[in-house]
Amino acid sequence: KMELVTPGQKIQSEAGFLRGHGTYVKDGGETLVASVAGVVQRVNKLVSVIPVKSRYIGQVGDVVVGRVVEVGQKRWSLDVNSTQTAVLMLSSVHLPGGVQRRRTYEDALNMRQLYCEGDLMSAEVHQFFGVSLLVCFLVSFFPSFLLSFFPSF
Structure with a gap:
């Protein structure tokens, strides 16, 4: 029941x-x-309430869509509508031209030329640390754009 x-x-x-x-x-x-509002779950003597609406909890291998909210030290912080903060490390992205090399200080200075606040990207969760941090790899990138919707009255 x-x-x-x-x-x-x-x-x-x-x-x-x-x-x-x-x-x-x-x-x-x-x-x-x-x-919280939700469904009661009983397991032996343990009584919990499973919320009707909850936030995403990341797992390794999940592909998420995130919006860049901050560009920091060799990392981008992403909002993936999760209880955890998602980060994309500079070392996890492909450099322009597909160059394979170590990331330099100049690469760190030019991070906003690759991705800036508001950009959307699809990333795969590579690992997570406790309940607070998801580390991602870039899958694909969608530059920011503005959509206008006009109501039809």
Whole structure:
């Protein structure tokens, strides 16, 4: 049976449960309450709420579309609509002309000529560190452009 709950809704008031993600305890530890809107999931004594809407959690091998939000020291920070920050290292991109060589100080200075804030790119998640950082390799690049939509009244 699927049980849909909203934030603040009582889930369980019996003793002997374990509090999982999306829940908190109220009334001195006797009542379990939902902290997010979602579906209640019970696994043995563990009670969790799986959110109806959640953000992407990266896995190695995933291909993501990201928007460059910052150009930093030998890396681009990407917004991939994730709980984690995604980065694309300068050493992970192909240089103009397909040149295969070590990245130099001049390459680091000219990073904005390759990709700048607002550019969209498709990247593959290469590795991740804990819950905070995704490291990506470039798959393809889409330069920034403006779309105009005109309503038809």
